[in-house]
Amino acid sequence: GDSVTQMEGPVTLSEEAFLTINCTYTATGYPSLFWYVQYPGEGLQLLLKATKADDKGSNKGFEATYRKETTSFHLEKGSVQVSDSAVYFCALSGRAAGNKLTFGGGTRVLVKP
Amino acid sequence: GAVVSQHPSRVICKSGTSVKIECRSLDFQATTMFWYRQFPKQSLMLMATSNEGSKATYEQGVEKDKFLINHASLTLSTLTVTSAHPEDSSFYICSAPGTTNGDNEQYFGPGTRLTVT
Numbered sequence: 001g002d003s004v005t006q007m008e009g010p011v012t013l014s015e016e017a018f019l020t021i022n023c024t025y026t027a028t029g030y031p032s033l034f035w036y037v038q039y040p041g042e043g044l045q046l047l048l049k050a051t052k053a054d055d056k057g058s059n060k061g062f063e064a065t066y067r068k069e070t071t072s073f074h075l076e077k078g079s080v081q082v083s084d085s086a087v088y089f090c091a092l093s094g095r096a097a098g099n100k101l102t103f104g105g106g107t108r109v110l111v112k113p
Numbered sequence: 114g115a116v117v118s119q120h121p122s123r124v125i126c127k128s129g130t131s132v133k134i135e136c137r138s139l140d141f142q143a144t145t146m147f148w149y150r151q152f153p154k155q156s157l158m159l160m161a162t163s164n165e166g167s168k169a170t171y172e173q174g175v176e177k178d179k180f181l182i183n184h185a186s187l188t189l190s191t192l193t194v195t196s197a198h199p200e201d202s203s204f205y206i207c208s209a210p211g212t213t214n215g216d217n218e219q220y221f222g223p224g225t226r227l228t229v230t
Contacts, residue, residue, distance in 0.1 A: 101147070
């Protein structure tokens with residue numbers, strides 16, 4: 001079945017540091033890929049998405065590129081802020097799965113001033 | 114963008130009682146909604162798929178009689194935790210797939226934190 005693997009946290013960074021969170025997936029066909037962010041005590045918010053190979057999703061300074069050849073969708077941000085402290089989830093949705101989302105385990109990011 | 118609401122945001126109940134959580138799509142219709150459970154510092158676990166006008170589809174290991182799901186209209190799904198016990202304490206999140214762009218994007222509610230005492 002479909003699965004998503006992302007690096008375990010917590011990841012602790014200083015403000016303005018470079019952030020990378022690795023995400024790889026296994027799926028049949030051509031899934032859509034997503035990054036969701038969850039701030040403390042809140043639900044999930046879509047951060048960015050990509051629906052086909054080589055697409056780059058971007059939002060709020062975050063970027064991720066759909067790499068079919070390496071089945072990866074790594075999240076990057078060049079300069080993090082304290083407000084980026086949150087849990088980040090990589091997820092995929094396969095059309096064959098009826099829009100069900102398969103989530104990675106989540107990566108907690110803590111940005112210190 | 115599409116908005117999904119949940120009510121209540123927090124609920125505390127006594128062991129043995131039942132609790133109902135509502136999930137509403139505010140500006141779009143959803144024939145399907147998903148219910149997730151999230152334990153502290155863990156990922157989301159899909160519990161069931163709520164289908165408007167028909168029975169819900171439960172994931173393996175989820176007790177159907179424990180977690181009752183009703184999808185009475187195209188904008189409302191409810192999850193009832195029956196005879197709640199402390200181990201049912203968790204963060205429950207619903208989502209609904211958008212239908213306007215066909216790229217499988219889902220919209221999440223803000224979650225409901227259930228505490229069973």
